[in-house]
Amino acid sequence: MSAGFFSVAGGLLLVHAVLLLLNAHAGQCGCYKRIFSFGDAMIDTGNFVQLAAGKAASSKFKEAPYGMTFFRHPTGRICDGRVLIDFYAEALQLPLIPPYVPEKDSGQFPHGANFAVYGASAMGEGYNGHNDTVTSPWPLGQQTTWFEEMLQRIAPGGNGAKVRQILAESLIVMGEIGAIDYSSWFDVGGASEDAVDVIPDVITYISHFIEEMILNQGAKAFLVPNILPMGCRPSYLSRFRSSNHSEYDENGCLRWFNDFSQKHNQALAMNMGWLRRTYPNVTFIYADYYGAAMEFISNPGRFDIGDPLLACCGGDGPYHTGGECNSTAKIWGDPAHFASWDGVQLTEKAYSIIAEGVLNGKFANPPFPLRC
Numbered sequence: 001m002s003a004g005f006f007s008v009a010g011g012l013l014l015v016h017a018v019l020l021l022l023n024a025h026a027g028q029c030g031c032y033k034r035i036f037s038f039g040d041a042m043i044d045t046g047n048f049v050q051l052a053a054g055k056a057a058s059s060k061f062k063e064a065p066y067g068m069t070f071f072r073h074p075t076g077r078i079c080d081g082r083v084l085i086d087f088y089a090e091a092l093q094l095p096l097i098p099p100y101v102p103e104k105d106s107g108q109f110p111h112g113a114n115f116a117v118y119g120a121s122a123m124g125e126g127y128n129g130h131n132d133t134v135t136s137p138w139p140l141g142q143q144t145t146w147f148e149e150m151l152q153r154i155a156p157g158g159n160g161a162k163v164r165q166i167l168a169e170s171l172i173v174m175g176e177i178g179a180i181d182y183s184s185w186f187d188v189g190g191a192s193e194d195a196v197d198v199i200p201d202v203i204t205y206i207s208h209f210i211e212e213m214i215l216n217q218g219a220k221a222f223l224v225p226n227i228l229p230m231g232c233r234p235s236y237l238s239r240f241r242s243s244n245h246s247e248y249d250e251n252g253c254l255r256w257f258n259d260f261s262q263k264h265n266q267a268l269a270m271n272m273g274w275l276r277r278t279y280p281n282v283t284f285i286y287a288d289y290y291g292a293a294m295e296f297i298s299n300p301g302r303f304d305i306g307d308p309l310l311a312c313c314g315g316d317g318p319y320h321t322g323g324e325c326n327s328t329a330k331i332w333g334d335p336a337h338f339a340s341w342d343g344v345q346l347t348e349k350a351y352s353i354i355a356e357g358v359l360n361g362k363f364a365n366p367p368f369p370l371r372c
Helices: 009-023 047-053 084-091 140-154 160-168 179-187 192-217 234-239 255-278 289-298 348-359
Strands: 034-038 112-114 170-174 221-225 283-287
Touching: 034 084, 034 140, 084 170, 084 348, 140 160, 140 192, 160 170, 160 192, 170 192, 179 192, 192 221, 192 255, 255 283, 255 289, 289 348
Parallel strands: 034 112, 034 170, 170 221, 221 283
Antiparallel strands: none
């Protein structure tokens, strides 16, 4: 492993500075006593390693270099350090939200629980609409089932009034979710023009589970993120390389995949409008992860990032891809100067920028602090 593994001091100083900015508004957000979160690897804090490997079994996510930046040891996060849910918890002056699975039989989760799982899709396994390639065993539906089971246990007898009190004081973070549904299509060579037809189904699944939590449990506040620019992902840039320069935008990202991401995001934003009209007493905060990420993709120097399209941990291939991120992988430098961690997932640095943009910037509609 390269010496970059140990070169983290400068990155830590910058991250602490970002946290000061986040916490500047924390007093306005103290009304949320808990966070319950659902999604995929972007916010998984340890569920996947428990589900797939168990406590004793080996997993690359249990080894260095994962966790090298902040925790200084692997935590089950698919990242060098903290992920988005960690920054949200810190900004709300809450302890870091624990993953649900390791404590599912006994945890009381006084500050909330994280149900997100690496590789999770919005739609369930065996979905047989346009896209029959979704194979995630822990999709959004399974995560919400865990959520219901937890509420039954921490509110003895499934006391409806107690459940509604808990949810009235909580923020529900719905993702990022949906990108895996599309990735599974592209990974098996599905036609790009047909993938667009999957978008309404993905949005319907997300909206369905939001409505269930409102109607069945009395949820009152949701943060609903869109998906990242898929065309800027190093793994896609490597896999779908083209000699046709017109397929790339001014940032070097694949134009079609970013346009596709935007189609999903536009559909999700429209759905948020419908939900606001249908449930006027519920807060829906639309988080523009795409826009926040494009800040460091289009102007990386502003954030002390080198090339935002290169992976920090990986191989010697294009965009530093071509190898797994594991204990023997090449670390190309300090993760504080990279946006991509392993070619697919982001670095703590990138997540801190996105979180700051959502919590204190222009990438939340309505603005996050004003709605707390």
